[in-house]
Amino acid sequence: MIAYEWVVWLILLFPLAAFVLIGVLGRYLPEGGGHVAVGAMAGSFVLSLYVFIQVLQQGGLGGAFTPQTIEGFVWIPSLLPENSIKISLLIDNLSALMLVLVSFLCLLIFIYSLGYMHEEEGKPRYYAEVSLFATGMLGTVSADNFLQLLIFWEIMGLCSYLLIGFWDRKPEAAAAAKKAFLVTRIGDVLFLVGVLVIWNVFATLSFGEIQRKMASLYPGTLTPQLLTLIPLLLFGGAVGKSAQFPLHAWLPDAMEGPTTVSALIHAATMVKAGVYLTARAFIFLVPLSSAVEPPFTAILVIAAIGGFTTLFAATMAVVNFDIKRVLAFSTISQLAYMFLGLGAGAYIMATDVSRGEAVDSAGYSAALYHLFNHAFFKALLFLGAGSVIHAVNTNDMREMGGLSKPLPVTSKVMLFGALALAGIVPFSGFFSKGEILSVTFDAGSLNSGFYLLWALGVGTAFLTAFYTFRLWFMTFRGEYRGHQHPHESPPVMTVPLMILAGFTLVSGLLAYPMQGFGNLVFFQRPEAAFPLLGVPFQHLLLEGVSMGVAVLGLALAWAVYATKRVPAERFTASRGGAFIHRMLTKRYWIDDAYDAFGRTVVYGTARALDWFDRRVIDGIVNGVGRAGVVVATGTDRFDRQVVDGAVNAISLETVRTSLRLRQRQTGQVQSYAWVVVLGIVVVIALMFGLSFLQRWWSGLGR
């Protein structure tokens, strides 16, 4: 149990209060209310940490903290109390960890924003929106039911739209914001449909209730088809939010927003929400009871999309010259890793459940472990990129180079981030990525398709190391190719960077004192041991393979971009290479295909409907109208001559009378007052007269 439950509400209310305060009074506050936002976030962080520590202490290492619902209030009451929809918060291992992670990263990014946004216009708007953004993410990860999750999820969607389009004077930014909103909307609609289906099936939206009702409803109300459909619909929402394969197009364009917003979206909030949602969807993927047949199809779809997207995005990152877009593609790729890990882990767990064996949650914890690590190093990379952009005023890596001298701190921390992203020992990326790959390989023994996905993952590891160090070498090595005078950022920006750099080192090793990261997130069963210690030789080998390809990629990048021993042009020299390069630069023509789809199919349909409307429906309406005119002409004649004649005669007489009567309405107050006085006199006379009459009458009677 959490002592002081209201503390959990305060975690949400702090940034919300900051949003309201800055939104209303921001223009009067110094720094556009930035200090308020930072203060609120710091408060949230401290309280989150408090909650997290309580969860750890009471759960214990290897023990379970009983998920606790912090009751709020009934939002939509129902006749059956258990069916009413409540606003309440859920604290379990996962949400406690996410709360700490989100609030900590948001805090660092807000502090960094104080420096980065210092000279921008519209700071109150910025700080109000990021505060609301943080509220949305904190609410998403602490929601107790799917509806509440959806609400906060949509708040995040709105904020991402507002923040990506923060520089609303730039048409690209406005277009990118619109794109982000519309593309994620497709996923959100799927999510909404999923929530409706859940409600229809379970008559509740609370996670715990669903989990409890699962076995009793299967296979009656909850048919196997529905059990497959629900997680896929939820995953559809996650695909939109986390920019996975079909809906990935918005994320690279979202780089039009301020870099801090990118960091916020990529590291702490938005895209991580998709992974979080999928992790929550495990209650469908891995049922508690062995009586329920797990939806293997859905799991495979999740894993396949993850495995495909990871390579797919990594290839596009290789050819991009925009420092932030490279990082954006890497985000898509890394998130795909997490989905791959979740899918593979779910497959193993589901198999265990259906066989009635003890559940091995290695994949689940590996994916969330990667989420945890990725949050730190991706925040670091984005903020570092922001620092670089701050220094050289461009996003294009071709205009950078040799920046390690003017930007000593930034270059070093970026190196840390790059090593972590590439997955080099002992940086954090190595542990989690290797573990995901091991789990995927393990799942291969159950379904050989996972071997293919593992191969894709290993290839991605190579590409990741390559493009990461391509980025680093192009930016910080060689000669400076731009025209600015780069300078190091102020301490308010570099200090958060250094803190994050420290975390890229520490967060990977964090699993050791925890005796396995799974103890932190915990689904169904605590983890037995950490992979590198006391695991089969096969796993060490797999880790070695992923590390090896990463080193290979690093070496290739070094050869091509640092020493220039292998010129980059050699890859595009052949026709095939040129075609691939062109394809990658055009992002597999997917964006173009979406545009073409919109132009031809959507507009074509609209035009056809328009034609139908104008010609057919309007024709019918016009025909009816003409017929009506003919009838109306006939009745009009009758009306004018017979009816109007009578009416006019009456009205003429009325007008004549009223003309005479209105002479009495002189407009002079005193003439009215005369009438009033006369009336009073008459009343008094009546009273006297009546009393006289009465007296006279009674006199007669006597």
Next chain:
Amino acid sequence: MIPLQYELLLSAMLLCIGLYGVLARRNGIIVLMSIEIILNASILNFVAFSSYSGDASGQVFALLGIAVAAAEAAVGLAVFLGIYQTHGTIELDKIRFLKW
């Protein structure tokens, strides 16, 4: 003690004089003054009856009446100033915008 009839007679006379002013005079401000006289005639009744019945609430009501009368004078004058500024006159027989 003054006989109550005398006082009522005085009050009635004041009321009639005020009523004459309201009805006969054409100047708006004189009409307002006449209204003050009418109000005072009624306040006089309050005080007199309070004195006769030995109940202080009549005096309280008289105070209320005085306050109301003062406020009424202020508001009425403001109205006539407004009329003067828009119509250039406060002669009631020339102010005919209540007509029709």
Next chain:
Amino acid sequence: MSAPLIPNLFEVCEVLVLAIVWVIDQILYALAGLIPPLTGLAQWFDPVARQRLGMGPLGSELLIVVITWLIAVTVIVIWATLVNLLTMMWVERKFYSRLQDRYGIMISIWSLPFWPFNRARRPTHRGTGYLQNIADGVKLLQKENITPRNADSAMFHISPVLIASSTLMIFAALPWSSGFYVANLDLGILFIFAAFSLAPLGILIAGWSANNKYTLVGGLRAAAMLMAYEIPMILSVIALVFFTGSLNPLTIVRQQDRPLVSFGALSIPAWYVFSPQILGFIVFSVSMMAEMERIPFDIPEAEAELVEGWTTEYSGMRFGLVFGFKWLRMIAGAALIAILYLGGWSGPVFTTLSVGGVPVPIVPEEAWFLLKIYLISVVFIWISWSVPRVRIDQILNIGWKKLIPYSLGAIIIAAAAIASGLWSVG
């Protein structure tokens, strides 16, 4: 606890009247020897004869009571006008002359033509100047009273009377000490304000009736200003009434005649200015300055633009009346401030002499009261000759937008202080 010099004005006057009556009676007895029918009249006046004839004491006769009242009123009026008004005018004229680094008025007794000694070299520029005001008054009396053509004569003549009489009415209810007063009214403070509030009408009528645009503008300004400042003044008194619970000046002063805090021998008296009423005190003082039309608020007679404002067309002693009675209003205002907020005539007593068995205080209450009045007046004079005049719109803004809210605030503070029991009325 000082004692008044005059324990009871009415009794003192009665003694005076009876003494006069005794003298007249002796004359009547003497005349009765020549004209016998006068004997009855003389006996009617004779206390001894009255006792013998079975009539009540002379002091209870209506005629004597009326005469006594008249004498008491006369004493107060003479005290207020002939003594304090002249002194106050002299104080002001001397004081602002010194402020302006000059000597000021100097006509004194030895400046007069009938001064018998050293007539050749009369030091006309050495005197204290106390007689200057009397000389000015004599000059004004000698001047012609001019009524402007087309003026509304009746109104023009009535308004100085209205102003002067209402100002004198103030002194009927204004006590000078716990014994030196004409009437001890329960609603004395309210009476004084009623008398104060009569003047604006007189001023307005005076300004209108003279048929002069300067006087009209001056009168309008005066009326607007006095109306604007009367409201905060009365509101701050209402705040005070929360504390006093009474409108009787004697009661109010008695409440203040006790120590609030004592430091050994020294003590801070429980004057209302040392209570939460300090805000009301400030509002009241400022409003009172405006009521007196003293300089920061003397826009109704701003001589730079309006010649002499609403007094322009008055001449002769009529001008002297409306001009001089401003000081009388200042004395009344200062006395009100002293009574309401500064403890009135309460002050430390030093010793009492016994004159023929009657205790006579060395520093009587009247002295303390006069000291306070003059100090307050000097502060007012000082302020008026040190600051520039403010514009009419600024005056009205201060009155309506500042002082009225402040006085409402004073009411709230007073109510809160009473309701919370932080301040208990002694």
Next chain:
Amino acid sequence: MDVDWELIAFLVLGAFEVIGSILVVTNKRMVRAAFWLAMTLVTIGAIYLLFLSEFVFLIQVIVYAGAVPVLFVFGIMLTRRTIMDEAGPEGGP
């Protein structure tokens, strides 16, 4: 001889009031009307005094001698084009 001074005072004051109010409603000069109004209302206050209502009397004096007639004279002056404008529909202001 038992003279009812109260009644005499009442009758005198009542006569003043009636005459004063007649003057108010018939006067051609409005400032005089305002002055007579003040006089009439203060004498009505004096009748309150006869009825032993001192407080109402003083309030009546403050309001009807201090405030209301001033307000009326103000209104009269602000609704005249020139000073002492004698011309009016009834022959005078």
